[in-house]
């Protein structure tokens with residue numbers, strides 16, 4: 001039956017698109033006209049929104065409902081209940097735990113991207129709710145850049161997130177000024193399809209095209225050619241070896257008289273502590289190109305020529321976030337800053353070092369910042385925060401001490417976990433071990449639109465709406481558009497908005513006023529939007545009132561600026577005494593007394609080469625291949641997976657391997673393979689390609705982890721294979737890119 005037809009634009013983390021609606025169904029998604037290179041990701045939305053794997057009704061695990069049994073998460077059936085009953089049970093349980101064990105027994109870190117939209121942001125909602133009922137154990141940093149968020153403020157004295165988005169050279173300046181672009185881990189238009197809150201005009205590919213057209217030398221250093229657009233040069237190096245290569249580049253600069261000592265003298269501190277290590281005076285090993293060559297796989301002459309080129313031209317070094325998502329990820333980040341300091345171009349237009357161009361869309365955009373629309377989360381009375389990627393350690397080791405960035409604290413004793421807007425059984429490492437740790441808490445609550453592997457492993461699952469089932473506002477600080485996101489269809493099944501779910505719980509726990517402040521969703525949206533509108537007016541930008549925005553659906557904001565951006569590094573370069581860095585010395589710290597004082601063997605006082613525990617230099621016969629697990633091109637993490645996995649031949653996921661490695665194992669393109677190590681095994685479909693370095697295999701993230709008891713994960717989630725170790729005691733970030741595996745053929749079985 002087809003009802004009245006309508007078409008509206010909405011926004012998402014992967015940008016804007018049009019949706020066609022017939023009656024209460026979304027029937028088609030189409031690109032947004034103003035986007036020069038629209039992503040294909042939205043195509044999966046109609047099928048995903050109406051998918052059989054939507055959570056239809058509130059559901060409680062049978063063993064938990066009947067006897068509060070802990071074992072059985074993920075393998076037991078669920079019992080569907082009416083909303084009132086489910087909310088009564090959930091509220092009583094949260095109340096019981098906070099009374100019996102205190103709010104520090106509740107983990108509400110709830111990491112995950114949820115969906116775009118300024119009000120219905122599940123993570124903000126769960127934090128606000130838990131704050132209104134006494135607080136929760138929170139988490140620090142992100143899986144994206146957790147390690148960098150810890151180390152980089154020691155080096156540049158600046159919050160890393162603000163550094164990334166507000167103080168890096170914009171694409172226009174790079175095009176005008178940069179002559180050499182050295183990209184560790186590449187700059188991949190596939191990844192910049194996505195941005196927190198969305199980027200509307202996807203321009204990364206176009207910018208790199210302009211760079212190449214003007215003759216800029218663009219070099220992708222990393223295991224995969226496809227990490228940078230066609231036309232870029234490729235230096236295939238071993239994963240986890242970048243610091244050795246950077247040290248050798250630094251060695252050439254120092255020993256060939258190419259290092260900018262005037263810059264080092266005026267703007268940095270600690271070079272004299274680092275230099276003896278570089279030259280081998282302190283450890284007997286000069287960091288020569290010959291030393292680095294077998295470690296990283298680049299030949300010494302190539303390293304020498306690259307160092308000279310970098311010294312003699314305006315050079316921008318860029319570093320993908322993936323480099324710090326591996327054991328000792330602090331080192332390539334710190335060392336890239338030291339290398340840039342030795343080149344002396346930090347603070348000059350188009351020179352220096354930048355982090356995560358292409359990692360997400362929006363990095364490098366020349367847009368003025370506007371104050372935003374953020375749901376206030378309230379105050380958290382519990383002041384316990386764990387590094388985000390240490391969740392399994394926390395669940396396994398209550399009361400045990402752990403190190404983090406100079407602090408040593410015991411892990412809290414978690415009895416209840418509340419997750420909304422994330423999929424830890426997609427994003428966390430070593431999923432089989434995580435599944436075991438996840439059995440520890442007494443109760444796990446999850447709000448989710450779909451039966452994800454995390455929802456399946458919860459005790460209480462409350463069905464949440466998707467953005468197409470509720471009204472919201474779309475606005476990202478890294479974009480120059482503003483969207484009204486209309487409710488296009490009624491909630492699917494019995495789904496409710498996260499806000500209404502938490503309002504229902506808050507009411508039962510006597511926290512209605514604290515959580516809702518007496519407002520409905522619509523009133524909150526009006527309040528947040530009016531606040532934004534006022535800020536905009538103060539900044540001289542007129543935007544319509546909410547009724548007007550509803551009418552126009554979207555508009556482009558006049559916030560583009562011309563020329564280089566006013567970064568703290570530019571001010572520092574102009575006036576190092578008047579605008580010092582926020583470090584203890586006021587300068588860029590090549591040696592950090594603070595870090596040295598922590599006494600960490602895995603992150604000493606200046607950057608060093610520390611081989612990871614798993615990499616090609618430590619390959620074993622049982623696990624000879626290095627697994628990298630990049631972001632998927634066809635979706636955001638595990639979102640929309642329900643629909644994508646239905647496409648013929650789409651699962652198991654594709655594993656890219658080099659022709660030599662494939663031939664040695666009798667594997668051809670299209671073959672089903674088993675990828676395995678001591679942590680687990682997954683099925684995958686091989687794609688043989690010479691665009692990946694020998695010895696390296698790549699399996700993207702995002703396939704839904706299978707059910708417990710499946711020895712061979714059927715869909716191909718790489719986190720079955722990755723190591724769950726912190727990057728170091730300093731950053732304790734996610735080490736997803738540190739993993740060795742073996743691959744064997746499963747033949748041509750379908």
Ligand SMILES: Nc1nc2c(c(=O)[nH]1)N[C@H]1C(S)=C(S)[C@@H](COP(=O)(O)OP(=O)(O)OC[C@H]3O[C@@H](n4cnc5c(=O)[nH]c(N)nc54)[C@H](O)[C@@H]3O)O[C@H]1N2
Nearest residue numbers: 112113115122143144421422423427447629637638639736
């Ligand atoms: N091996 C490996 N692992 C990695 C990485 C890697 O490079 N390699 N990268 C890591 C990184 S950087 C990240 S950011 C993480 C990403 O990991 P996550 O952010 O956990 O991944 P998502 O799939 O985006 O999870 C969001 C979840 O929120 C749900 N959701 C969407 N909208 C709503 C809503 O309105 N309400 C509610 N309640 N739920 C909603 C979605 O259905 C989905 O299940 O993965 C990390 N894991």
Ligand SMILES: Nc1nc2c(c(=O)[nH]1)N[C@H]1C(S)=C(S)[C@@H](COP(=O)(O)OP(=O)(O)OC[C@H]3O[C@@H](n4cnc5c(=O)[nH]c(N)nc54)[C@H](O)[C@@H]3O)O[C@H]1N2
Nearest residue numbers: 144185191194222239240320321322359630631635636637
């Ligand atoms: N389409 C799409 N885009 C996304 C996302 C998504 O899910 N889908 N997720 C977004 C998120 S949350 C994030 S955090 C960013 C992540 O952005 P990044 O961290 O920059 O991206 P990745 O895809 O994890 O890794 C990029 C490449 O790094 C290379 N690499 C891995 N290890 C090493 C190493 O040790 N050295 C070198 N030189 N290279 C290495 C791999 O070949 C890999 O393809 O992507 C964002 N963009």
Ligand SMILES: [Mo]
Nearest residue numbers: 142143144145
């Ligand atoms: Mo991320």
